[in-house]
Amino acid sequence: MTQTLASLAPAPRLRGLAVLLFVLALAVLPLVLPGRFWLHIVSLTMIYTIFVLGQNIVTGWAGMLTLGQAAFVGMGAYTSVILTMQYGVPWPLAALAAGAVAGITGALLSIPCLRVKADFLSLVTIAFNQIFFVVANNWMDLTRGPMGIPGVPAMGAFGWQATTATQQFWLILAVVILLFVIVGRLTRGPIGRAWKMIRDDEIAAGTIGVNVTGYKVLAFGVGCFLCGLGGSIYGHYMRFISPDMFKLEESLLLMQMAILGGLASMPGTALGVFLMIAIPEALRSQEPWLITARPGIAGAMLVLLMIFRPNGLLGLGETPPVLRKLRAALPWGGAK
Amino acid sequence: MVYYLEQLSNGLAIGSIYALIALGYSLVYSILNLINFAHGYVIMVGAFVALQLLALGVHPALAVLLACCSGALIAMLVERIAYRPVRHANRVIPMISALGAGLVLSAAAQLIWGPEVRSFPQLIPRFPVEIGGINLSSQSLVILAISVVLVVASSWFLHRTRFGLAAQCVRQDMVAAQLMGIPVNTVIVAIYALGGFLGVAGSILFAMYFNAVFIQMGLLATTKAWAAAMLGGIGSFQGAFWGGILLGLAETLAVITVGSAYRDGVSMAIIVGVLLLRPAGLFGTTIKERS
Amino acid sequence: MTLLSCEGISKSFLGVKALVDVSISVVEGETLGIIGPNGSGKTTFFNILSGLERADAGRILLKGRDITRTPPHRISAQGIVRTFQNLRLFGGMTALDNVICGGHKEAPTGFLGQIAQTARVRRAEAEGREHARACLADVGLGAYENAFTTQLSYGQTKRLELARALNGRPRILLLDEPTAGMNDVQAGEILELVAAMRQRHALTLIVIEHNVPVLARFADRIVVMDAGQKLVEGLPGDVVRDARVIEAYLGTGAA
Numbered sequence: 001m002t003q004t005l006a007s008l009a010p011a012p013r014l015r016g017l018a019v020l021l022f023v024l025a026l027a028v029l030p031l032v033l034p035g036r037f038w039l040h041i042v043s044l045t046m047i048y049t050i051f052v053l054g055q056n057i058v059t060g061w062a063g064m065l066t067l068g069q070a071a072f073v074g075m076g077a078y079t080s081v082i083l084t085m086q087y088g089v090p091w092p093l094a095a096l097a098a099g100a101v102a103g104i105t106g107a108l109l110s111i112p113c114l115r116v117k118a119d120f121l122s123l124v125t126i127a128f129n130q131i132f133f134v135v136a137n138n139w140m141d142l143t144r145g146p147m148g149i150p151g152v153p154a155m156g157a158f159g160w161q162a163t164t165a166t167q168q169f170w171l172i173l174a175v176v177i178l179l180f181v182i183v184g185r186l187t188r189g190p191i192g193r194a195w196k197m198i199r200d201d202e203i204a205a206g207t208i209g210v211n212v213t214g215y216k217v218l219a220f221g222v223g224c225f226l227c228g229l230g231g232s233i234y235g236h237y238m239r240f241i242s243p244d245m246f247k248l249e250e251s252l253l254l255m256q257m258a259i260l261g262g263l264a265s266m267p268g269t270a271l272g273v274f275l276m277i278a279i280p281e282a283l284r285s286q287e288p289w290l291i292t293a294r295p296g297i298a299g300a301m302l303v304l305l306m307i308f309r310p311n312g313l314l315g316l317g318e319t320p321p322v323l324r325k326l327r328a329a330l331p332w333g334g335a336k
Numbered sequence: 337m338v339y340y341l342e343q344l345s346n347g348l349a350i351g352s353i354y355a356l357i358a359l360g361y362s363l364v365y366s367i368l369n370l371i372n373f374a375h376g377y378v379i380m381v382g383a384f385v386a387l388q389l390l391a392l393g394v395h396p397a398l399a400v401l402l403a404c405c406s407g408a409l410i411a412m413l414v415e416r417i418a419y420r421p422v423r424h425a426n427r428v429i430p431m432i433s434a435l436g437a438g439l440v441l442s443a444a445a446q447l448i449w450g451p452e453v454r455s456f457p458q459l460i461p462r463f464p465v466e467i468g469g470i471n472l473s474s475q476s477l478v479i480l481a482i483s484v485v486l487v488v489a490s491s492w493f494l495h496r497t498r499f500g501l502a503a504q505c506v507r508q509d510m511v512a513a514q515l516m517g518i519p520v521n522t523v524i525v526a527i528y529a530l531g532g533f534l535g536v537a538g539s540i541l542f543a544m545y546f547n548a549v550f551i552q553m554g555l556l557a558t559t560k561a562w563a564a565a566m567l568g569g570i571g572s573f574q575g576a577f578w579g580g581i582l583l584g585l586a587e588t589l590a591v592i593t594v595g596s597a598y599r600d601g602v603s604m605a606i607i608v609g610v611l612l613l614r615p616a617g618l619f620g621t622t623i624k625e626r627s
Numbered sequence: 628m629t630l631l632s633c634e635g636i637s638k639s640f641l642g643v644k645a646l647v648d649v650s651i652s653v654v655e656g657e658t659l660g661i662i663g664p665n666g667s668g669k670t671t672f673f674n675i676l677s678g679l680e681r682a683d684a685g686r687i688l689l690k691g692r693d694i695t696r697t698p699p700h701r702i703s704a705q706g707i708v709r710t711f712q713n714l715r716l717f718g719g720m721t722a723l724d725n726v727i728c729g730g731h732k733e734a735p736t737g738f739l740g741q742i743a744q745t746a747r748v749r750r751a752e753a754e755g756r757e758h759a760r761a762c763l764a765d766v767g768l769g770a771y772e773n774a775f776t777t778q779l780s781y782g783q784t785k786r787l788e789l790a791r792a793l794n795g796r797p798r799i800l801l802l803d804e805p806t807a808g809m810n811d812v813q814a815g816e817i818l819e820l821v822a823a824m825r826q827r828h829a830l831t832l833i834v835i836e837h838n839v840p841v842l843a844r845f846a847d848r849i850v851v852m853d854a855g856q857k858l859v860e861g862l863p864g865d866v867v868r869d870a871r872v873i874e875a876y877l878g879t880g881a882a
Contacts, residue, residue: 059428063426063428064428065428065431065432067435109608112611112612113611119369119371119427119431120611122371122373122431123371123562123566123607124607124608124611126555126558126559127559127562127563127603127604127605127607127608128604128608130559130600130601130604131601131604131605131608134597134598134600134601134604138597182742185741185742185744186738186741186742189734189741189748189752190731190734190735190736190741190752190755191736191738191741193724193727193728193731194728194731194736196717196719196720196728197717197728197731199426199719200717200718200719200720201715201716201717201718203679203699203715204711204715204716204717205728206678206679206698206699206700206703207677207678207679207699207700207702207703207708207709208700208703208708208728208729208731208732208791208795209700209703209704209731209732209795210700210731211698211700212699212700218738248555252435252439255432255435256436256439259432264719289447292443292446292447292451293443293447294443295439295442295443296439296440296441296442296443296444296447297443298436298439299435299436299437299438299439299440299442299443300436300440301436302432302433302435302436302439303417303418303433303436303437303440306418306422306425306429306430306432306433306436307421307422307433
């Protein structure tokens with residue numbers, strides 16, 4: 001049995017080759033794609049991948065349900081936009097600051113709830129998202145409120161700016177690759193294992209020597225850092241930000257993408273974003289109802305996933321015996 | 337002084353509405369240790385059902401009753417489909433599937449009734465009631481009366497009946513209750529149904545009080561209900577009630593002192609604040625992870 | 628010399644007294660067996676030792692240092708490692724990963740070092756993996772590296788948890804009913820395995836067991852607990868013949 005399981009996973013070298021081919025294919029996309037529309041969709045998908053990676057570290061690796069990541073995205077976006085526009089800070093620095101502000105806020109916010117019960121983290125993050133929205137909407141001097149901030153400078157540094165769609169695409173791709181490498185290294189080593197231990201069994205993790213609260217706060221800090229950094233890219237890519245872009249509904253979408261694609265899985269993260277951003281955005285003009293129905297369709301898929309494959313489509317772990325569970329889930333079956 | 341007393345009655349009325357909604361969350365939490373994220377969406381749908389029935393010309397009393405029953409029914413369906421199959425899974429999983437079910441309800445409601453804010457007919461005649469020189473609104477008084485009756489009735493049901501006793505057993509030890517022959521599944525379904533029924537009653541009163549029904553009221557109600565539950569102590573019946581009243585009063589105070597834009601900020605601040613300062617709730621006892 | 632000493636430990640849950648003024652100590656290299664009926668406070672004692680519960684009164688000294696209020700991960704770092712009666716394996720990982728996790732304390736967890744994948748980090752990771760492999764092989768599960776815990780038999784999961792604990796480089800290993808649910812032959816095999824490990828890693832052991840005859844052959848000293856109190860303490864041969872023990876186990880009059 002273990003033999004078959006091992007044979008299912010591609011050999012590491014083969015997997016590396018597949019990833020390399022995929023990245024190369026992405027990199028040449030701007031040269032072959034017919035128009036700006038498609039380039040925009042792929043760029044947007046890549047940016048969302050950063051957000052969902054942040055969500056996935058908290059929810060997938062460390063097993064905590066956070067429902068307010070959009071607030072951290074927004075926090076990063078506003079930090080970066082205000083720093084570049086009002087204080088003339090170069091974008092790379094502003095982006096790092098955006099990540100740091102979001103990460104530190106997130107870590108500080110998580111400490112009190114983690115001491116009590118991780119479940120309440122979900123409530124606190126909901127409340128935090130709503131507070132963020134109210135503040136962003138009403139602090140006119142800083143954020144211009146519901147009018148938003150237009151005319152955001154494009155990404156760039158040292159006198160160079162990514163002004164064309166193609167340049168932006170390549171810049172975003174480079175950042176995403178860098179982040180995937182970093183998160184990959186973190187999660188495959190002892191830090192990622194500690195997160196997974198906490199997810200699977202906090203008590204055992206503690207007696208093994210894992211500082212449970214510390215690693216939870218770390219997960220939250222890293223997850224929020226990624227969201228903040230992604231928020232900076234988002235703001236400077238869209239060239240406009242407003243509080244509406246960072247509402248609670250957006251957070252719920254991020255959560256859905258992380259779970260749908262695969263908890264604690266980086267390819268899963270990309271898959272979730274592809275399903276829930278790339279497809280509906282591509283069909284936006286033909287099938288406008290899809291955007292409205294998106295949370296519902298994904299919601300239904302979440303329920304099914306939780307029953308049959310709780311780690312998401314590409315999540316790790318063995319496939320549960322689907323048929324038995326299916327029987328248990330039917331109205332005439334019994335809960336086991 | 338008179339002005340403040342008048343506002344006090346408004347605060348009590350809105351607080352009692354929050355209490356009704358919070359009870360649904362608190363009941364499920366007390367028995368299953370689950371934050372039932374679907375609850376807010378269930379009661380939002382219930383309010384829309386009431387609106388729809390009224391538009392079809394159904395008698396108001398019957399429409400409200402039917403809407404409450406629809407809430408109970410939907411809550412039962414959520415339990416059966418999204419919760420029961422994952423009851424024994426890792427704690428996060430039932431929360432996610434409850435949220436998934438809620439998002440299905442939300443999207444369905446939006447496709448059926450649209451994203452706009454709808455006004456809700458005033459079923460309670462509005463006229464000033466003068467008591468000792470203070471002008472109170474008939475609406476506030478009726479809302480308060482209805483809520484108190486519902487809360488007292490449910491309290492009696494949960495504390496003085498055989499069902500209530502069974503629910504207490506399930507709460508304390510689900511496995512032992514099952515072994516003792518208590519129909520655990522039935523008890524849980526009934527708790528969900530009761531929560532849905534009370535919650536829709538609350539959401540209809542909410543819709544009347546603010547003259548608005550809208551998709552996002554599900555999530556808004558979630559925040560408010562949890563703020564109430566946290567104020568009063570999570571998982572406690574009385575706690576949810578008094579927490580709701582307290583939240584209503586706090587919101588009213590915020591409205592008359594700093595302005596109505598900050599009404600919704602109160603509950604969010606309470607959630608964050610309570611967890612920061614007094615994690616067990618104002619009146620609650622310590623909650624610790626079971627080892 | 629005395630390695631670990633617990634002095635006057637008391638603990639109650641909502642008024643129920645789980646432990647009353649219990650004092651137990653072990654010397655280096657010793658194997659202490661703890662027996663007692665269900666609910667006599669054995670597992671609570673382990674929970675307090677490993678920092679999962681906090682004692683209401685009393686103190687715990689490890690080589691003279693007070694660890695009474697030390698959190699679990701620090702206690703583990705000082706070499707007290709345990710297993711659980713009802714198994715607490717990581718369900719989302721393979722057998723090998725479970726054992727690798729057991730060596731968490733030895734792994735370099737510096738954030739930047741992990742991102743940079745320095746030579747030191749890579750070497751430590753490779754060594755950690757090899758050490759884990761060796762532990763897995765030691766308990767006879769070398770062929771099951773990639774199996775998930777749900778695919779192992781009950782006896783195998785018991786061994787897996789033992790391997791995970793061994794990979795934590797324990798000085799004191801707390802075993803909570805390592806042979807629960809096994810027949811005498813299987814139980815004998817497990818304890819033989821533990822004895823071999825004790826020898827090889829110079830372990831000090833505290834073992835909770837129900838199987839008194841098996842334990843009597845294995846332990847240097849036995850403590851009998853009943854209703855949260857230490858009833859008897861002594862050499863295995865004396866303890867199993869003690870009238871009070873027979874009474875606690877079999878009821879009045881059986882002696």
